[in-house]
Amino acid sequence: MIKLLGVLIIVVGFALKLDTIAVVLTAGVVTGLVGGLSFNEILTILGDAFVKNRYMSVFFVTMPIIGLLERYGLKQRAAELIGKVKAATSGKILSIYMIIRTIAAALSLRIGGHVEFIRPLIYPMAEGADKNKFEELPEEAVEDIKGMSASVENYANFYGQNVFIAAGGVLLIVGTLGELGIEVTEKQVSNASIPIAVIAIILVIIQLRLHDKKISNMINKNK
Amino acid sequence: MALEILYILAGLVAMVAAVLSFKDRSLKTRYGTALFWAILSITFVFGKILSPTIVGILVLIMGILTATKQVKIGTFKQTSEEFKLEKSKLIGNKLFIPVLSIAVFAFGIGQFTSLGGLVGMGVGAVIGTIAGLFITKASASETLEEGNRLIQQVGPFAILPQLLAALGALFNAAGVGEVIANGISNVIPTGNIVFGVIAYCVGMAVFTMIMGNAFAAFAVITAGIGLPFVFNQGANPAIAGALALTAGYCGTLLTPMAANFNIVPAAVLEMKDKYKVIKTQAPLAITLLVIHIILMLVWAF
Numbered sequence: 001m002i003k004l005l006g007v008l009i010i011v012v013g014f015a016l017k018l019d020t021i022a023v024v025l026t027a028g029v030v031t032g033l034v035g036g037l038s039f040n041e042i043l044t045i046l047g048d049a050f051v052k053n054r055y056m057s058v059f060f061v062t063m064p065i066i067g068l069l070e071r072y073g074l075k076q077r078a079a080e081l082i083g084k085v086k087a088a089t090s091g092k093i094l095s096i097y098m099i100i101r102t103i104a105a106a107l108s109l110r111i112g113g114h115v116e117f118i119r120p121l122i123y124p125m126a127e128g129a130d131k132n133k134f135e136e137l138p139e140e141a142v143e144d145i146k147g148m149s150a151s152v153e154n155y156a157n158f159y160g161q162n163v164f165i166a167a168g169g170v171l172l173i174v175g176t177l178g179e180l181g182i183e184v185t186e187k188q189v190s191n192a193s194i195p196i197a198v199i200a201i202i203l204v205i206i207q208l209r210l211h212d213k214k215i216s217n218m219i220n221k222n223k
Numbered sequence: 224m225a226l227e228i229l230y231i232l233a234g235l236v237a238m239v240a241a242v243l244s245f246k247d248r249s250l251k252t253r254y255g256t257a258l259f260w261a262i263l264s265i266t267f268v269f270g271k272i273l274s275p276t277i278v279g280i281l282v283l284i285m286g287i288l289t290a291t292k293q294v295k296i297g298t299f300k301q302t303s304e305e306f307k308l309e310k311s312k313l314i315g316n317k318l319f320i321p322v323l324s325i326a327v328f329a330f331g332i333g334q335f336t337s338l339g340g341l342v343g344m345g346v347g348a349v350i351g352t353i354a355g356l357f358i359t360k361a362s363a364s365e366t367l368e369e370g371n372r373l374i375q376q377v378g379p380f381a382i383l384p385q386l387l388a389a390l391g392a393l394f395n396a397a398g399v400g401e402v403i404a405n406g407i408s409n410v411i412p413t414g415n416i417v418f419g420v421i422a423y424c425v426g427m428a429v430f431t432m433i434m435g436n437a438f439a440a441f442a443v444i445t446a447g448i449g450l451p452f453v454f455n456q457g458a459n460p461a462i463a464g465a466l467a468l469t470a471g472y473c474g475t476l477l478t479p480m481a482a483n484f485n486i487v488p489a490a491v492l493e494m495k496d497k498y499k500v501i502k503t504q505a506p507l508a509i510t511l512l513v514i515h516i517i518l519m520l521v522w523a524f
Contacts, residue, residue, distance in 0.1 A: 006390075006394065006399065007394075010480070020479075021386060025386065028393045031393050031399065032393050034397065035396060037397065043275070046279040046282055046393065047276060047278030048278070049389035049391070050385050050389050052388075053384065056388065056483050058230065062348045063374050064370030065351045065352040067371075067372050067373045069318055069322065070369070072307070072361065073311025074311070074318045076311040077319070081316070108334075109330050111329070115373075118488070139495075143494060143495055146492045146494050147494065147503035150488040158475065159469060172438055176441060176442050176446075180445065180450055182460045184461040189464060192459075193465045196514075199511070
């Protein structure tokens with residue numbers, strides 16, 4: 001049970017809103033120590049994993065160009081483009097993105113990303129559509145649109161990707177079950193991932209309809 | 224090799240943040256902030272040749288810098304709304320070319336070469352940056368300033384995904400997963416399919432929330448709970464396995480431990496509440512988890 005001390009530190013530290021990075025590092029060191037590792041071993045595992053997972057932060061290389069394009073009006077352009085579609089709302093735009101992004105993930109097309117797509121294009125379009133419809137958006141509405149824009153990227157990515165036959169998740173399932181003596185094929189696993197992909201799209205479209213309703217209620221109440 | 228070049232480029236972007244925050248005299252904590260980004264840059268550029276122990280020490284120093292509030296966001300040149308609107312009208316849809324170049328190269332190189340989509344993204348970013356300089360007629364220093372603005376807006380959270388992956392490695396080395404799997408398997412009655420399926424799906428979601436990573440959870444929970452309580456009870460393995468992993472993703476949607484999906488995006492989109500993404504996802508994640516349980520019971524047996 002003592003091995004769960006690190007988990008406890010995370011839960012308490014996050015709940016008390018202490019410095020996130022310090023909490024994570026403390027939990028890591030404590031877990032290592034109660035798990036019987038030496039301080040040197042802990043440093044080595046920490047450094048090794050940090051370097052191995054550099055791929056998680058390679059989006060840095062897209063930041064200069066995306067920042068530059070923003071200075072030269074990329075968001076305004078995206079909003080204006082969507083402004084021409086009069087029936088558009090943030091919910092409808094994000095629904096379309098959900099469908100396209102899920103299909104792309106199922107075909108293993110790397111189209112998406114919070115830094116590369118959501119911030120420069122999708123979020124400005126979603127917000128632009130609602131601004132066009134309601135003129136003024138309260139801060140709470142903007143925050144909601146941001147939240148939904150970021151979430152849709154995750155939904156589509158997570159539940160679409162395993163439909164692709166050589167997805168990392170599919171290979172993991174086949175490999176793990178194989179080690180436990182259970183034989184399954186990639187094709188069977190990717191086929192078994194289709195229903196959840198479809199259900200996720202349907203649920204997300206429902207959530208986005210509720211989101212549209214919430215925003216329009218917010219505006220009506222303010223009037 | 225190509226990936227290593229990409230890491231070096233990412234490290235150089237972090238070095239830009241280090242240099243510009245060092246020069247930022249209005250920033251009270253400019254030394255600490257500059258040191259933070261410089262250390263990060265070093266781990267990126269030299270990560271492959273530095274000994275892991277040294278990197279571990281560097282990571283701890285970064286942690287001390289953020290814990291003592293030495294890393295703060297600097298000041299940036301503000302661009303007026305009018306300037307942006309005017310430029311967007313002047314340049315028009317050509318503004319989209321660099322963004323699309325990132326997508327096209329990520330797709331093309333990921334699909335048709337063995338280099339992978341990440342390298343493609345890097346190539347697309349480099350070509351997009353060059354194209355962007357021509358399209359906007361901006362100076363190179365403007366580009367660096369803007370890169371600095373974005374990276375500082377994300378701030379220390381930028382390293383959180385990597386740190387959490389490291390935490391996962393430490394959890395693994397200490398055997399945290401086995402403790403949890405044993406704990407759960409001690410309370411469920413053997414042979415009861417309903418309890419078994421619930422334990423497998425919820426176990427995946429909960430352990431993913433702790434680890435921040437469904438892949439890490441899958442091996443542990445499948446061996447500890449899935450095998451005795453679901454697979455050995457006659458479940459269709461492809462269906463139960465596929466659903467177990469996506470049940471884990473429901474946990475990913477709910478946890479700050481999956482910082483790259485939930486916390487960094489909140490910073491990237493400049494949300495007021497850093498947990499806004501998780502709060503938005505919670506109702507859907509819980510609904511989907513219940514659907515996973517029902518679907519596994521009905522479809523896998």
